[in-house]
Amino acid sequence: MKHIAALILGLAALLLTPAGAAQAADPRLVPDVSSRAIDIQYSFTGEELLLFGAILYPGQRLPDDRADIVVVLKGPVRPVILREKRRVAGIWVNANSLRLRTSPGFYAIGSSRPIDKLVDERTAAIFELGLNNLSMSPTGFSEAKKLQRFEAGLIDLYTRLGLFYENPAAVEISEGVLYRARIPVPARVPVGTYRAETYLISRGRVLAVASRDVQIRKAGFERFVALAAEQHGFLYGLSAVALSLLLGVGASAIFRRR
């Protein structure tokens, strides 16, 4: 609620500035997200993040041709090893692998029209718009064919897990100035700092870019457990053992009394 109030205030301030002061010819974006932080706790089964905002045109005049909006929610990048299974002597084993230095753990893109209708391939590649345009920095020399195959495999895998998401009809623009898009965030997202980016695109040109950070983090008990498992392995192991001994002995004591 606070964010929305801030947004309205901001809007009002901008609207009050004299029209002549806005010399910049390019429009601006005022983006926001429904929550700046997503807490992963007990019954977290995923969430829907609302990316919304306003397009501010200089002089408050709407242009004649409609502009489009693209929103991107990008998770932290990390190095991964991608493995490919092959049938060897009848069984399926990992036979081939590729290292990627900057593979995003989450990437969702929503737009008001399909990306290929908005920008040409070069622009899409520059701004990393679309699942096929993610630059994952493979290490070592590998042939283009292998690279393509692996990237397609990764995209397919992550799309099935809900970690990659593409929806060319996710963004709704009302009255040409307000936009909103819902992005589903599944339960198995990696934690970290996410970036919610908004692009204003018209006639194949990116007119404005704006971004907001979103924190996705484990909270409460879940955070405590994950931290303990990571940093205090010995104590964590001891408590796991204690828990299982206690439950085992406890159950047999209860049943014996009956």
Add this chain to the structure above:
Amino acid sequence: MDLYLPVANLSVNALVIVLLGGGVGFLSGMFGVGGGFLTTPLLIFYGIPPTVAAASAATQVTGASVSGAMAHLERGGVDLRMGGVLVAGGLVGSVLGAGLFELLTAWGQIDTVIAILYVGLLGSVGSIMGREAVGALRLAKAGMPAPARKRRHHPMVANLPMRWRFYRSGLYISPLAPLMLGVVVGILTMLLGVGGGFIMVPAMIYLLGMGTQVVVGTSLFQILFVTIATTMVHAMTTGAVDIVLAGLLLLGSVTGAQVGARFAQKVRPEYLRLALAVIVLLVALQMAIGLFIQPPEIYTVQ
């Protein structure tokens, strides 16, 4: 009821996991096995990452075996000397297993190795057990008494140097044999999340030739300590023990085990062994199918 697993990084239906633990616990109480060999594959089928499944299943086996081990200890059904040697081997094995685990993970073959080990071990133990149970049932039907099996250790065991007396087990053999057995089972516990009872018990009977009255108790004793060690090693190396997952499994399995133990007293042991053999073979078959047919996803991220 959905619950988020903080180490596995995904949410599961808590009820399903408790019921899964309960089912495995029922079987383990009935058959006197830890049940890890069922928990790990079932968790993997459910979608838990294999490493987390193996590590948390080991934790669960600790809880499932502790009451049994205590009961046998009170009754004098544990050869402490033998158990000590086995545990010592098991500790070495779990550390070796951790190294092997890391190596196989880096090499990208851990999942395949786990699956192959499961198919091989469960397949062979299941068929031996099944054949024996069917034979015993056939004899019983014909009205003949079961032939008394001669208790003897394997000739290879007899050839080992340095002999110790294991009074409770009625053995005078080299401690190297149970030590090596302990190492092997320790490695398997680390890799597969099994207690190893389904290998330990036949090995004690057929390889070492131990007296049957101490076999189950000593095996439980060994399982208890080795799964504790594996939990600790996993917690300190792979960090894959999910305490929430283990807790859910335990809730189900400790109660299931009590019910199962009661149920077991009403059924003839040959039928029990036959049923266990069928279950073991089914799990092996499912794992084998997973190896041979094309997986839905041939790419994996590590």
